[in-house]
Amino acid sequence: MKKFLLKFLLTIAALALILSACAPAAPTEPPANQATEAPEVAAPTTPPTEPPAPTPEAPVDLEIWVSGRVTEAGPPPEDWVAYDIIKNDLNINLKVVLLPGTQADQDTKINTAAASNSLPDLFFVNRDSWFKITEAGLIANVEEVLPLMPERTKTHYSDPNRNNQVTYNGSLYGLADPGNLVQTDAMVIRQDWLDKLGLEAPKTLDDFLAVAKAFTNDDPDGNGKKDTYGLCAFLDGSGLNGAGLGPRFDFVYGAYGVAGTWNLTSKGDFGLNVRNPNYMKATEFIRTLNEEGVINPDWPTLKKDDFRVGWKQGKCGMMQENFAALSTKSNYADFDANFPDGEWVSFDPPTGPDGASSAGVTLTPARIYAVSQKAMDEGKGPAIARLLEWMATDGYMLLAFGEEGVNYKLDANGYVTTEGLADADKWTAKEAQPLTQLANMVYIFSDIELQARYPAYKAESGREMAPLDYYNAFGKQAYTNSSGAAVINPPANAADFVRFYSENIVQFVLGQKPLTEEAWAEYIAGLDSLGAKDLEASALQTLIDTGFIE
Template identity: 30%
Template sequence: MLKRQHMALLLAASLGTITACSSSGTDSSGDTAKKDSGTEKKKLEVSVSILDRGQVASDEGTYENNRTTKYINEKSGINVKWVPILRTESTKKLNTLIAAGEAPDLMWEFNRDYMSTLKEQGAIQPIDDYIEKYSTSYKNYLKAHPELKPYTQFDGKTYIATSARGIDSIANHAIWIRQDWLDKLGLKTPQTMDELVNVMRAFKDKDPDGNGKNDTLGAAFNFNYTGIIQAMYAAHGGLWYLENDKLVKGNFTDRYTDVLAQLKLFFDEGLIDKEYITDKNYQKERSLLVTGKAGVYFSSWNIAPEYRELKQNVPDSKLVPLEPVATKYGKFGLYQEPPANRLIVFNKNMKNPEAAVKLLDWWIDKNWFDVRFGQEGVHYKLVNGVPQAIDAEKNKKETLYAPEYAVLDQWSPKPEDFPVMAAQDPISQEYAKVQGESLKVAMKNKFRRDIPYNPTFPELAETSTSFGPVAEDIETKVITGGSQYTAQWGMEQLRKEWKRLGGDNVDKLAQQWYEKNLKGK
């Protein structure tokens, strides 16, 4: 965890500030031609993927070109071309770009399984030699963080660059609930899934907002919705579990039947908006929360923009973090990330690996701080080494999207830092206290992760790729298709299709992989 004093030293070392316009002697992209013995030395160039979460305001520019991208180009000495990838379709888009030969030099995601697939497809390359030849800061960082090594290698070679997650980045999924609605309806905080369902029914049927209309819902959500339900049943579809020392894919455990049944119940009873299937970017779901029409929010532990909008629209609302509820299988934490943060890979067709490694060095050395937080005196001031926001509304527009561009960083705040970091307006200070509590709640219950990372081998990658769309169709039928498509039917179909696609052999190879790589270690 980054020490406050060290943070201050890092920031003091970064004398440059973020500006939306170019400095003297640069063109509009911040490119400065350097002269070497009377000749001009061309600036290093590299292209990098960036997750498009729809957070760049129109007057800030685009994900390709904004104040943060200009700052990176100007201060790093490298021309970086950003390639936006829609967050909800990230791997699909990357696959399309790779197939077309148009993928960026540096690609990143959070899923090691996906990177393994790219490795098996020959789309990426080992980077050991590049790090040894071109790196200083990142090479030293890796030596100081040996715990990251298992997440970066395949077959004994390094394919992935990464940095360690801070606690705020290990925490991920969360549930929020309208405490004021609980109080008004005389309801207790739900502790079990049955209690949560009854609370959601009350939120839907008993007019908790008091407007005399039947216009409220039990819950709204973002893209973490199904993962949250899966985690509470310890049946995460993207993970493998150990059942009597045998590896079983999450969506083939018996517990997954209950996941499907739960999602179906929420839909059938209208406890959620039934049109969510077509709400690809979850903007309608978000609107239900911020306009005060949803009592539970299945989402992320940090929802600062949504919280602010809800308070502006419904000043008397009281949104608080809710611990995961127990099921008949016990109580499990919601999804928490492994220690490795963004997983960065090098395109096999990369033309300039030196530029890529120099950019990694620039990020990890000290510059991630300025990328992440903006300009001192404009976006924040330092208080005991902690960046304190000056104007929340200004930052919402100008720096909300910026942390995504700090592809490597060393940020790890503590819950007590949030009130210091927040702007001093009442809503910001109110949320800062709630945010600290939300981080504690998110980390309070251990997320069930039986093995540190999933098995990786070609047959698994191939079968999973074919199985994914089939499974999605089956599960959509179960959830939305009425009584004829039961959860039990869905499980039978999932297992049948997995077997048809070669799943029995994959399960056998997965067990062999576990016994070779992880068992007894």
């Protein structure tokens, strides 16, 4: 009985413990003298530490050398709005340097910088100099920056013919932008002079000489002075593809079927045109023009800008000129002011003794920009890509036409217009030309662009001018296809080779050397001694490899 009672009491005690553990705890009454509010937390003696702000990345300094849209105009002003945008949006301090107006002077500046390893970050360069500097290891492979500028790559660097021109050892070592419009330069003549003298535009080289004599000797402007010339020209171009007298005289060589440096008609006929007897005959004709005094006498030393001053001052009766340099409003204004009754018209290049005719050579043009190896080594590749991508997107209209509402407006169809703007502010005005000096870096020759760049207008004299009419007329003329010449690499001794090639032709024309079969054979032998045959063999292989000749 006692054992049963003990077990019963133990069981009751265990149940009580279990029930008390499961029940909610009763609130504890605080002591009477203790406050029930939560105690105040003391304010910190120092404010909480904020995470450090990231250090702003320092702007990247970029120097670019460019070929300006208008050689006679100056660089963008220091307060150019694009400088601020490029700094604020792209984090780039941009310095723009305009290269000289002629290709020869551009080559000199760039080659001098290369010799001292002081090339700028990004620079415009002709292909011969590009190849030489690339071989020296001073130009960077640009393939790694192309993905950083997708729009620019799509609109500027997707043409295989252009890219072939900047390919070295299988990789791209240059940025081949769309070049100039093709077939933009051709022969023009003063129609008012023809009318005054009762003449017609020449059709043959004999006609050309006769008209040139009349323009020189018969006072076509009626001022009573002998101050005009039948033909105005200058030595234009440099490098292997501009060797000789350059493109301003190509219409004569074209009349003999030998325009340009190379004969690219077939694999069997390939070679330097100077080997063709007709090249000597064309040189003889130019020598006759010089002996007759019908060419401006300073043509061997004249620069492009001075050449253009000459025709604007009424010195020239015939010339090969660029349609835009001739006829756009700002370029035509001086001539129009000086000769309100003057009129330039296009005419077909004269035919030679065998009926050949050519205004010059045509090829797939590229405006080559190169990145210096030094800039790439300094980590500037991404900044260069940012700049070029901006130029192809947000910066396109600013660089091409200036500020909207100040230098241009858009009409209802989205075309560029200058209606209602102050004359001096219009992007087409001479005063505004510095603002669009980088336009050649963004042009892609769309319809809106052509209509904007070359609008029709009424000159101060009242003459209706349509630059695209000149361009279309030039495009109907005969040209010599020389596209393959763009990929021919110059020889190691290119400077000496081109100098010998060109200086001898000039001396033949000026009468400083006899122009005989013997003298010409000696000239060809001199080219061969400088490696002409090796150059031709190498060039032919390059043309075969790139598919320009089969």
